[in-house]
Amino acid sequence: MEKSLVIYNTLxxxxxxxxPINSPNVGMYVCGPTVYGDAHVGHARSAINFDLLxxxxxxxxxxxxxxxxxxxxxxxxxxxxEGEDKIGKKARVEQLEPMEIAQYFxxxxxxxxxxxxxxxxxxxxxxSGHIPEQLEMxxxxxxNGFAYESNGSVYFDVEAYNAKYxxxxxxxxxxxxxxxNTRELDGQSEKRNPFDFALWKKASPYHIMQxxxxxxxxxxxxxxxxxxxxxxxxxxxxDIHGGGLDLMFPHHECEIAQSVGTHGHESVKYWMxxxxxxxxxxxxxxxxxxFITLDELFSGSHALLExxxxxxxxxxxxxxxxxxxxxxFSNESLIAAEKALARISEAMEQLKKMNPSATTxxxxxxxxxxxxxxxxxxxxxxxxxxxxVFETVKSINIxxxxxEGISQTDIxxxxxxxxxxxxxxxxxxMEQISESSGEVFNQVVDLLLNLxxxxxxxxxxxxxxxxxxxxxxMGFTIKDTKDGFEWKRN
RNA sequence: GGUCGGUUGGCCGAGUGGUUAGGUACCAGUCUGCAAAACUGUGUACAGCGGUUCGAAUCCGCUACCGACCUCCA
Numbered sequence: 067m068e069k070s071l072v073i074y075n076t077l078x079x080x081x082x083x084x085x086p087i088n089s090p091n092v093g094m095y096v097c098g099p100t101v102y103g104d105a106h107v108g109h110a111r112s113a114i115n116f117d118l119l120x121x122x123x124x125x126x127x128x129x130x131x132x133x134x135x136x137x138x139x140x141x142x143x144x145x146x147x148e149g150e151d152k153i154g155k156k157a158r159v160e161q162l163e164p165m166e167i168a169q170y171f172x173x174x175x176x177x178x179x180x181x182x183x184x185x186x187x188x189x190x191x192x193x194s195g196h197i198p199e200q201l202e203m204x205x206x207x208x209x210n211g212f213a214y215e216s217n218g219s220v221y222f223d224v225e226a227y228n229a230k231y232x233x234x235x236x237x238x239x240x241x242x243x244x245x246x247n248t249r250e251l252d253g254q255s256e257k258r259n260p261f262d263f264a265l266w267k268k269a270s271p272y273h274i275m276q277x278x279x280x281x282x283x284x285x286x287x288x289x290x291x292x293x294x295x296x297x298x299x300x301x302x303x304x305d306i307h308g309g310g311l312d313l314m315f316p317h318h319e320c321e322i323a324q325s326v327g328t329h330g331h332e333s334v335k336y337w338m339x340x341x342x343x344x345x346x347x348x349x350x351x352x353x354x355x356x357f358i359t360l361d362e363l364f365s366g367s368h369a370l371l372e373x374x375x376x377x378x379x380x381x382x383x384x385x386x387x388x389x390x391x392x393x394x395f396s397n398e399s400l401i402a403a404e405k406a407l408a409r410i411s412e413a414m415e416q417l418k419k420m421n422p423s424a425t426t427x428x429x430x431x432x433x434x435x436x437x438x439x440x441x442x443x444x445x446x447x448x449x450x451x452x453x454x455v456f457e458t459v460k461s462i463n464i465x466x467x468x469x470e471g472i473s474q475t476d477i478x479x480x481x482x483x484x485x486x487x488x489x490x491x492x493x494x495x496m497e498q499i500s501e502s503s504g505e506v507f508n509q510v511v512d513l514l515l516n517l518x519x520x521x522x523x524x525x526x527x528x529x530x531x532x533x534x535x536x537x538x539x540m541g542f543t544i545k546d547t548k549d550g551f552e553w554k555r556n
Numbered sequence: 557g558g559u560c561g562g563u564u565g566g567c568c569g570a571g572u573g574g575u576u577a578g579g580u581a582c583c584a585g586u587c588u589g590c591a592a593a594a595c596u597g598u599g600u601a602c603a604g605c606g607g608u609u610c611g612a613a614u615c616c617g618c619u620a621c622c623g624a625c626c627u628c629c630a
Contacts, residue, residue, distance in 0.1 A: 097630080108630035115630095152628075234559095237625075243558055244626075261626095288628090310630035315559095341561095342623095342630070349623070350630095357629090386579070387569060392562080392623075399568040402580035409579085412593070449570050453578035463594055527589055534591080545593055552593085 071126065071443045073119075073306075074390060076314065076337040077236055081445055086305050087335060092128045093304030094120065095296040095334075097313055098190070100137040101171035102152040104359040105178045107380075107395060108310065108343050108350060114381055114493075115340045115389040115446070116308045117184040121491050122442055133299050134187040135292060136175075138168035138194045139285055140275040151285075154274040164275050165194075178360040181377040183493045189299050193291035197277045200286040200294050203328055204265045212327035216256040218268035218282030224261050227323050236322055236337060237315035263320050265290055289320035297325065297333060307334040311341050340389045345370065346396050358395070372397040379404045382494050385448040406456075407494070413459040416466045417481050423471025429461035431476045435483055442491070455484070511537070515544065515551045 071084040086092045096116045099109055116134075123130045140151030157164040179186075193200075204220050207213035212227045213220055224233050228241045244261045264287035269276035276283045296304065302325075309318065318337065325333040343350050350357045358368045366374030375383075383403035387393040434454060441451035458480070465472045472480070488494045514533055521529040534544045537553070545552045 099630080100628085103629095106630080110630085112630040238560065239626080240559085311624070312629060315625060316627095340630070344623085347622090383568090391569085394568070396567080398566095398580080402568060405581095406579045409593095416594090447570080449578075453570070456578055460595090467595065469595085522589075525589075531590075538592095543592075546588070546591080547593090548587095 071122075072445055073336055073338060074445045075335075076339050077334075082336065084336070086128065087303055090128050092123055092130045092306070093133075093300035094123070094130055094306040094308070095133045095135075095292070095300060095304065096187075096307075097292060097309035097317070098134040098136050099171075099175050100152065101168045101175060102156055103171060104361060105175050106350070106357045106359045107345075107363060108357070109175070110178070110182055110360055110380060111343055111384050111389075111393065112308075112310050112340050113179055113184045114182060114384050116338075117493060118385065118389075118446060118448070118491070119306070119308070119338070120185060120187075121493060122446065125491055131189070131300065132185075132187040133189045133191065133296065135295055136168075136172055136190055136192045137288070137291065138165070138172070138192050139288075139291065140164060140273065151273060151275065154272075157274055168192075168194075174361075181360070181364060182381050183378065183495055185493075191295045191299065193286070193295070194275070196291060196294055196298070197286065199298055200290045201266075201279055203290065203294050203324065204281075204286075206328050207265065207324065210327055212323075213265055214258065215281055216258075218284065219256055219264060220266040220281055221257050221262040222265055222287075222320065222323060222327070223258060224263070224323070225259055227327055231323070231326050233323055234319060236319050239315060239319070263287060263289060263316065265324075289317055290324060292317070293321045293324040293328070293333075296321075297329070302329050302331070303333055303335070305334075306336045306338060308338040308340070311339045314339055341392045344392055344394045347394055350395075370397075373401075375400050375404065378494050379407055381492075382407045385492055385494070386452055388445075388447060388449055390445070410455060410459055410488070413462045414481065414484060417462050417472075417477060417484075420462075420466055420472065420477060422474035422477055423465075424473065426471060426473045426476040428465035428470035428472050429458060431480050431483075434458050434480070438483075438487060448492070455487070458484070511542070511553060515553060519550065 072081045073084050074080070075082045094116075096112070099105060113134075120130055120132050138153065140153040153164045153167050156162075157167050160167070162170075176186075204213060207222065208215070208220065211223075213222050224241065227233055233239075233241055234244070241261075245259070266279060266281050266284050266286055268282035268284045273285065276285055296307065307318070307321075322332060322334070345356045345358065348356060356370070358370065360377075360380075362368035363371065363375055363380060364377055366372070379400065383400055384393065386403060386406075434457075437454045438451055441447045441454065444450070461470070462472075462480075464470050514537065518530045518533040521527070521533070537544055541556045543554050543556055
């Protein structure tokens with residue numbers, strides 16, 4: 067913990083020392099889901115990576131206020147689509163209130179996140195609950211000369227903004243390039259420039275979700291809620307804003323413009339973006355139809371999946387890659403992660419029942435601990451962190467064979483640290499050993515396996531194998547050891 | 557087309573100007589009645605071509621391929 071946390075700031079494209087604006091308080095805002103469909107593996111990656119950051123900041127002793135929003139305002143599916151929005155469309159098709167749709171998918175999102183052991187944020191604000199605040203910001207932007215009303219809608223004037231500030235600094239875009247490359251879409255005639263974006267959109271009669279305003283009955287633009295809710299709960303300046311790489315442009319770029327246009331200065335000190343996920347090497351996209359929902363992943367029901375994957379395996383798998391690199395989902399790599407995780411579990415059990423030796427020769431516990439912190443401090447380098455964990459796993463296994471030793475003190479130190487690391491920081495809840503099943507139950511299994519030992523002594527291998535085969539068919543794993551046996555339920 | 561990023565061993569995935577990443581798979585060995593687990597050993601990995609350097613997979617250039625964003629998406 068001597069070394070301090072360094073994080074990569076998208077804004078500067080550099081790794082920067084993390085220094086909170088008002089230490090020990092940290093304000094952190096992460097873009098949450100639009101609740102009109104089930105959460106998929108992409109949502110999982112973003113949520114898990116920022117959950118890791120949140121947990122680690124708390125572990126380091128910071129007081130973190132963590133905001134993750136719910137987008138439940140029916141934004142338009144695209145600019146060309148005049149009347150329909152995602153939530154409203156679903157509501158119409160299924161004959162439900164839009165808010166029923168939003169609540170339904172919010173509930174499902176929460177349950178998936180719980181399965182992945184993602185902690186709930188400190189505040190989870192809803193866009194629909196902050197319409198007045200959004201209208202206030204629109205008014206300020208108009209007054210400041212960065213927004214204009216047109217036919218009941220209000221647009222952000224990118225050109226006016228860019229004359230004074232720098233539009234495109236986050237994503238590295240230049241306004242001239244945008245001018246040269248903007249496509250002509252329908253329904254944009256209200257805008258002064260095609261790259262202007264909506265702050266308020268006049269609703270068509272079909273549009274179910276709409277609110278009254280001075281401009282029209284309508285709904286807010288989809289970038290606005292994050293600017294409004296982040297500053298409302300974290301202040302005009304806060305530490306971290308996170309989200310998926312795909313949100314960098316235009317969403318986060320527009321957020322910067324809105325905040326600067328409103329307050330005259332930037333709000334966010336560190337912008338962090340997690341990279342995206344591919345499925346069997348291919349982009350995961352709605353149009354490609356290859357996105358896998360978390361329910362499908364956990365139940366194995368998607369056609370691309372060979373089996374069900376436990377949420378903790380999924381979490382571990384995601385943490386095996388660095389968050390700023392793309393990550394490919396495939397059966398082969400998920401199965402590899404499943405086995406790797408089991409290896410850690412086994413070693414932890416070995417460690418806890420190991421006979422201590424007088425001195426520790428198998429490894430250096432302090433080095434291990436320091437290495438782990440160094441990896442986390444280096445922009446949350448979990449792959450490196452896990453490589454240290456696996457080296458330690460090997461050392462534990464060697465010590466378990468008796469070739470090397472670990473002292474009582476170090477056994478305790480090591481197992482406490484790894485428990486803390488896995489449960490508290492990485493959020494991978496380790497499997498509990500079969501204790502939970504009940505005394506009598508355990509005694510019965512032990513009895514069967516003792517009978518098997520007797521059979522083996524009598525060279526009655528048919529009986530011995532039968533006990534092992536039938537128990538394993540029932541979901542037990544049986545291992546023979548020098549002095550008896552070990553078992554666990556899968 | 558514009559902007560940006562990537563190409564590492566069967567697969568996943570780190571990293572670095574000179575030292576074994578790690579996981580998983582495969583093969584062989586130890587152990588075992590047989591398995592499983594564990595341990596040990598083996599793999600001529602850094603897209604191609606040039607350049608800089610005592611030395612490059614790591615820096616530079618070119619080529620090829622892939623991807624992201626530019627349109628809703630984590």
